[in-house]
Amino acid sequence: MKTNFKIILTMLLFGIGFQTIKAQVSKVVNTTAKQTEWQFSTRAGYDFPKYKEDFKYIDYSGGIMGGVSVNHYWNWLGLQTDFDYIKNSPKNNITNPFFVDNSAIPSAVAYSDMLTTKKDITRMFVGAGPSFRHLSNNTKFQAEFAVLAGLGTIDGGEILVEGVRKDGSKDLLTYHSGWDNEKLLTGKAQARLTYFFNKNWGIHAGAYYMHYFSGAKESSKNDILINNGYLTAGSALNVYYAENSTTAIRQDVVGESTTINAFNGQAIVRNNEDGISTSKDLMRKIDLSSFGIFAGITYRFGPNKEPKKIVEDVKANPIEKKYCIQTTAKDKYSKEILPNTDVTIIDSKGVVIKTEKTDAFGVVKFCDILPEDYIIAGKFNDVALEGNTVKKSEFKDNLTIVKEIFYADRNFIIKGKAVICNTATAINDVTIVLKNNESAVQKITNTSSKGEFTFQALENTNYTIYGKKENYLSQTMTILTKDYDRNQSLFIQLEICMDAADCGTAIALKNIHYDLNKYFIREDAKPELNRLVQFMNDNPTVKVELSSHTDSRSSNAYNLTLSQNRANAAVNYITSQGISKARLTGKGYGETKLLNRCADGINCTEAEHEMNRRTEVKVICPQ
Known part of the structure; x- marks a missing residue:
């Protein structure tokens, strides 16, 4: 019991x-x-x-x-x-x-x-x-x-x-x-x-x-x-x-x-x-x-009359009005909008109230803002923007305050993307090198998961840019910023093309030209050969074969000898740039590997013959 x-x-x-621990009664009519x-x-x-x-x-x-x-x-x-x-x-x-x-x-x-x-x-x-x-x-x-x-x-x-x-x-x-x-x-x-x-x-x-x-x-x-x-x-x-x-x-x-x-x-x-x-x-x-x-x-x-309304005998706090501030981020000189810009609202005590990123139109809107004095700050590409201010007196009922902040740096922004040559396929985790050819200063960054990268570039400056990744042969580009008007555009858009250098796969080297019946390396061919030099420096264990090809005009024997001499000339140039000759093989194929129908006795255009005159590089597969 x-x-x-x-x-x-x-x-x-x-x-x-059950009743005594109930939550406190709300301070509103119940x-x-x-x-x-x-x-x-x-x-x-x-x-x-x-x-x-x-x-x-x-x-x-x-x-x-x-x-x-x-x-x-x-x-x-x-x-x-x-x-x-x-x-x-x-x-x-x-x-x-x-x-x-x-x-x-x-x-x-x-x-x-x-x-x-x-x-x-x-x-x-x-x-x-x-x-x-x-x-x-x-x-x-x-x-x-x-x-x-x-x-x-x-x-x-x-x-x-x-x-x-x-x-x-x-x-x-x-x-x-x-x-x-x-x-x-x-x-x-x-x-x-x-x-x-x-x-x-x-x-x-x-x-x-x-x-x-x-x-x-x-x-x-x-x-x-x-x-x-x-x-x-x-x-x-x-x-x-x-x-x-x-x-x-x-x-x-x-x-x-x-x-x-x-x-x-x-x-x-x-x-x-x-x-x-x-x-x-x-x-x-x-x-x-x-x-x-x-x-x-x-x-x-119960009683037919409505329940009596009970109001707690306390002084109600006044309802504070809140407002919105809309901010647009722009370039100061070209007036281009700046998407994905960090924008911050800071009060008069230096406390950050809100932080957001601008949308695709360069706009961000902050709401539920109390009427006070504020500073609007921004940052784009790690560069602080010229900010703006909001005064308490600017807040008006039913109105949104509109402000602008500006990117005032005179440098260009290079916005690039690394892709596999002749495709739109992006390559991630590529080391991109931007070299100032006048001061020899280099900047390095890596591509994102979408193959994207950015750099800042000075006005009126000569740059070389290329990518590095194991088993990839990168295009090397020259950027002359004097060719761009900073007052018209903040951005320089480009793509870096990279070939997958798999062993046994031939890659054509563009713009390797020789004078008629000659085999010395011309100045206009050196940038393309320098691209190969850079690839071999980035991949120090790789061995390559340089192959030279002619069109079908002249005799087979003559073309075979000429192509071998041209291949040897390319090998000699690369070794002159510090690459060990043991890593290089020069091979002349004459007219034995034509890319089209233009064999002996076939009437072809000059453009068709030019397709067959080429220099190729191929990574030698390990034994």
Whole structure:
């Protein structure tokens, strides 16, 4: 009983805490904070009883329950009155109906059946107590907790279990007298959740715990024993509990009989005859509690007038107006817009308020800005822009402040992309080298995942730019910034073409021209050969073959000799630039590898013959 009392006390404290720990009331008008109303609820469910007894062959099953509640609420606190009607039933737990007496002579008395005579248990509760609730802002959801005390009754529960012999006679196996309309102080704790689908009607579900205090005294009426001839009407003898001493179960099977132990110990009889009973506690008080679940409907009603609006007596803070600042980033000289520029709003104390990047139109818009003095700063390509200011007096209702910031650096910005030659395929992680040919200063950067890179370049300056990546032969470009007008454009756009130098694959070197019937290296051929020199410096373990080809004019022998001399000349030039001759092979193919139809005796244009006059480079595959 102490444990049950603790449970009820804990649930009571929970109900009180349920309201006291609610969040602080908002400092605005609240039309649902105070709801005075009545509620009427009906419910049905299932009850699970717990009888604290030591009956060996008797148990108690759950049963249906029904009830009504009336609640009156003042805001979150209310008063609840309940009535509950509950049905339980006793049952025997003897599962085998064949028994033998325990006499010294093993003469079998086989039971052919088992009879159970019983009265269902009827319980009722009437009580009242405080209830607590939380009602949602839209008044559709309600959570409740109530603690009640009142009067509980228990009646019935008498049960007789008999074994029927084959000759029709009966033996009492177990018996309990039950209860005779016992009235007890009873406590109940209940939790319930309700959903109101309109102003008045709702559905609910919940659970309860009920405890009967001080124990229910056993009945002395013995109606079932009298009706079955075990007692006579008006007898002074009262039996409260009985248990047979039968100790074995017999199972008759065709051709054989088996016996197993089932009842162990001597017979137990509790009655009111001193000296007959083997137990010292004759009539007992049996503790009873139960747990139940239920669902039902709720109807609520209250005053017809609207709930009074409650306003907390505090001084409301004035609502501060907020504004927007729109900023455009531009180049100061060409007026080009600058996408992806970092723009920052800084207050008068130097605190950064907001930072954003401009969109594809060079514009960024900051909103929810309080009217104060601000500085607008920007950065593009790691260069600070000429900023702007905003004064508090510029903020006007329903107007967006528009400002511009400028990129004022006179340097160009080279925006480039590394791609595989004759395709649009970007190459990432390429080392791009920009060399100032006048000061010999170099700048280095790597391409992004999209193959993109940027540099700053001085006005009126000569630059060389190329890429480096293992097994790639890069184009080398010359940039003359004097050819560009900084007042017209900030950007110099370019692509660096790179050939994949896979071993065994020939790559044509462009613009390698020779005078007629000559094989010395002309000045206009040196930039292309220098590209090969750079590739071999970047890939110090690579060996290459330089091959020279002629058109079909002149004899085969002459063309073979001329092409070999030209290949040797190209090798000699490259070695003169510091490349080991052991890494180079020169090979003249004459007219043996024509790229088109222009063989001996075929009339071709000069452009077609020029296609066949070429110098190629091929990485030699490792042995």
